Amino acid sequence: MSTRTKLARRFALLSGLLMASAACFAGDPAPALGRLTISGTVAAADGAALDGGKVIACSAPYKACKTQVEAPLRRDGTGYAFTLTVPDTGPYQIVAWKDVDGNNDASPGDYLGMARDGAAVTAPAALPRIAVKRVEGTAATVAAAGTGSGGAVTGSWSQSSTTRELVLMPKIKFQPSLATGYGTNLGGTFGAGSATNTVIVNESTSVTVNRSMTLTIRPDGGFSWRITRSYPEGSCTKTVNQVKEGRATASGGSLTFAIERGTEQWSGCGKAGSGAIGPSRESYSYRAAGAALTISGSGGVNWAFHR
Structure with missing residues (x-):
């Protein structure tokens, strides 16, 4: 398998989970030329260690990802922090990722999370803590949660x-009372002893x-x-x-x-x-x-x- 094909396969899964494009992950990160920063902290929902993890900024439009900047997670007390230096105000989509199995693919067992639930971030910014969760299931299930056959939904x-x-909707209806004799008399008067009962039923309207x-x-x-x-x-x-x-x-x-x-x-x-x-x-x-x-x-x- 060629290097280009392998990189494209890796991004096929990442694009669904991280809402970025093959251009964003297949090439080398763009150099951080500016002085604007996006900073914050990252924590795993289950308390797992995130050493070796990173945070990625991908510029809009996300499918093109013309600018990609990465920064490693660093220990900050009992947690992890990051600082991204970006070349302009963006907007950007910010993703935290710990590649647990080291295969450079977003796969089950990895930890993933998005700042502000995937909403755009404009630099400079100090972000609320990004919560990353362990990716469960099979690779097919993970990809489906992100893209499926109809495009990215995350x-x-x-x-x-x-x-x-x-x-x-509630509706008033008249139902026949049980009666002796042949058939049911739907006439008569309403009230006690009537041949009909008044009921309220729910019907799709x-x-x-x-x-x-x-x-x-x-x-x-x-x-x-x-x-x-x-x-x-x-x-x-x-x-x-x-x-x-x-x-x-x-x-x-x-x-x-x-x-x-x-x-x-x-x-x-x-x-x-x-x-x-x-x-x-x-x-x-x-x-x-x-x-x-x-x-x-x-x-x-x-x-x-x-x-």
């Missing part, structure tokens, strides 16, 4: 829309929904999804706020969210409530290209996210 996304969607969402997918596949929806319910407007967290994987044009936990709060018509969201899975079709991410599915789902 990073922070936002969305807002006003569309028709299917929503569970197409309504106009105002929706806004923020979605952050980290390099290790972990995600945080904040959703706000408002829609008419009778003569009132109901507002629902949800937070979902778990693991995301992308494969074959399908983006799956394995929800591990979450919360929900709602209000409307002078009433309010809250509750927990239990474990579940949601799968959608998706396409990602640069700063655009489209998620689609049944029930009128066609969400256009942007960075």
Whole structure:
């Protein structure tokens, strides 16, 4: 295998996890010509040692990564610190990486993390601590969490829309009471002894929904999804706020969210409530290209996210 091919293969996995390009990792780092600095600290979520790790700054547009600057992690008391010297204000994407197996590939067992969940950083800057996590699973799973077949999905996304969607709505219905004799009499009067009962059931109903969402997918596949929806319910407007967290994987044009936990709060018509969201899975079709991410599915789902 040629050196060029090997470098390209290495970056194919890195690009999904670190949202950079082959140009960013295949070549030598660009020299640090400027005096602007980006500094901060790095820690492993499980307390692992990060000696030999490094921090990488990749300039926008990230797929081209025209400027790449690296700096080693250094011991700073009980933790690790870094200082990147960059040639201009950027913006940059900042990645912390400990290559545990030394194969120069982002692979299971390594530690990875992104400053500000992948958001752009402008120099000079003193960053909050970057939390790195151990990459779990197989190489295929790790790559899927970053790229899948539809493009890179890691990073922070936002969305807002006003569309028709299917929503569970309470409806009053009349159901026949059990009666002796032949058939069921649906006439009669309402109330005690009536041949019909009045019940409230939840049915999927197409309504106009105002929706806004923020979605952050980290390099290790972990995600945080904040959703706000408002829609008419009778003569009132109901507002629902949800937070979902778990693991995301992308494969074959399908983006799956394995929800591990979450919360929900709602209000409307002078009433309010809250509750927990239990474990579940949601799968959608998706396409990602640069700063655009489209998620689609049944029930009128066609969400256009942007960075």
